Amino acid sequence: MSNTFNPEMLQLARQFRGFSQSALSKSMSITQGYLSKIENGLMEPAEEMVEAFCKCLSFPREYFFNQDRVYGLPVSVHAYRKKATVPQKTLDAIQAEMNLRIMHYRKLLKSVDLAKDYELPYLDIDQYNGDADEIAFLVRRSWMIPDGPIKNLADFVERAGVLIFVCDFPAGKIDGVTLAIRGMPPCIFLSKNQSADRMRFSLAHELGHLVMHRQPSPTMEDEANKFAAALLMPEKDIFYQLKNISIQSLAALKPVWKVSMGALLYRAGTIGAITKSQSDYMWRQIGSLGYRMREPAELDFPHEKAHLTSEILELHMEDLGYSLEDLMSILGLAPEDFGNLYNFKQKPRLSIVK
Numbered sequence: 001m002s003n004t005f006n007p008e009m010l011q012l013a014r015q016f017r018g019f020s021q022s023a024l025s026k027s028m029s030i031t032q033g034y035l036s037k038i039e040n041g042l043m044e045p046a047e048e049m050v051e052a053f054c055k056c057l058s059f060p061r062e063y064f065f066n067q068d069r070v071y072g073l074p075v076s077v078h079a080y081r082k083k084a085t086v087p088q089k090t091l092d093a094i095q096a097e098m099n100l101r102i103m104h105y106r107k108l109l110k111s112v113d114l115a116k117d118y119e120l121p122y123l124d125i126d127q128y129n130g131d132a133d134e135i136a137f138l139v140r141r142s143w144m145i146p147d148g149p150i151k152n153l154a155d156f157v158e159r160a161g162v163l164i165f166v167c168d169f170p171a172g173k174i175d176g177v178t179l180a181i182r183g184m185p186p187c188i189f190l191s192k193n194q195s196a197d198r199m200r201f202s203l204a205h206e207l208g209h210l211v212m213h214r215q216p217s218p219t220m221e222d223e224a225n226k227f228a229a230a231l232l233m234p235e236k237d238i239f240y241q242l243k244n245i246s247i248q249s250l251a252a253l254k255p256v257w258k259v260s261m262g263a264l265l266y267r268a269g270t271i272g273a274i275t276k277s278q279s280d281y282m283w284r285q286i287g288s289l290g291y292r293m294r295e296p297a298e299l300d301f302p303h304e305k306a307h308l309t310s311e312i313l314e315l316h317m318e319d320l321g322y323s324l325e326d327l328m329s330i331l332g333l334a335p336e337d338f339g340n341l342y343n344f345k346q347k348p349r350l351s352i353v354k
């Protein structure tokens with residue numbers, strides 16, 4: 001642990017708590033100018049000030065002396081809807097949370113070898129003439145995914161060494177974010193506040209970015225959506241099932257393919273299993289039944305679970321002998337945040353003699 005106060009950690013903690021500079025300085029009875037100078041590294045806070053930050057922001061002292069670097073938002077943030085406007089404060093809080101998680105796993109991964117079952121392929125979309133379907137097919141091939149529906153996509157993605165973090169992002173704002181940074185496995189952040197079918201599609205979409213994109217481009221979001229649809233619903237496997245579809249058959253296919261009725265209908269249109277007028281007619285029906293907002297609850301299925309990040313924590317406790325206090329101390333986290341971020345409960349070590 002270094003002796004130098006890291007002003008970037010202060011800014012991160014403030015954003016994580018959803019404070020603007022002016023709000024935090026007011027609640028601490030200091031001037032915004034003073035806070036701003038500390039955050040910019042122009043002034044070193046005195047010891048009492050550090051304690052006040054700990055108290056006000058609920059982070060342990062060691063957190064502020066962490067020397068990790070902070071990353072900006074990645075090239076692609078997958079918004080809930082194309083035109084959804086996400087307020088800056090929300091983006092700041094999301095960015096802060098991602099940074100905290102990355103810092104935690106950077107530390108934890110020092111003691112863990114991530115055994116990969118598959119490689120994560122890099123197939124530059126420009127080398128494939130923008131053909132995301134072809135790339136999705138190649139990913140299925142290289143991971144030896146059986147034909148037909150993918151039973152558990154999260155499992156494949158984790159076995160390719162990708163860390164999946166399920167986060168409490170504000171509902172209806174951000175579905176997923178991908179970060180590929182040096183010295184860390186690729187990380188996908190998914191909002192837990194989305195339906196299971198949507199979360200699977202978001203995961204496939206983010207995987208598409210990891211596989212196809214190194215540079216941002218105006219077409220990358222469409223490409224990632226095409227990739228996701230093709231990965232989850234390969235044309236050759238699904239074409240005949242999507243012929244002459246009705247609301248009933250969409251409802252029957254949803255639990256099999258584990259994608260929304262909307263995604264199935266959209267796919268039926270793009271692969272030409274139905275005509276344009278059939279598609280228009282079906283969309284009108286979907287709309288009038290209110291399924292655009294909410295598909296029938298009886299077709300809901302459970303969310304896929306990501307395991308890798310909690311296994312890494314468990315390994316520290318069970319095999320490396322870390323106590324919960326040790327973990328919170330090396331991660332620089334208050335107990336409440338630890339519980340909220342990692343939904344982690346220590347297994348009882350003692351049991352009653354029967």
Ligand SMILES: [Zn+2]
Binds near residue numbers: 078220224
């Ligand atoms: Zn995206």
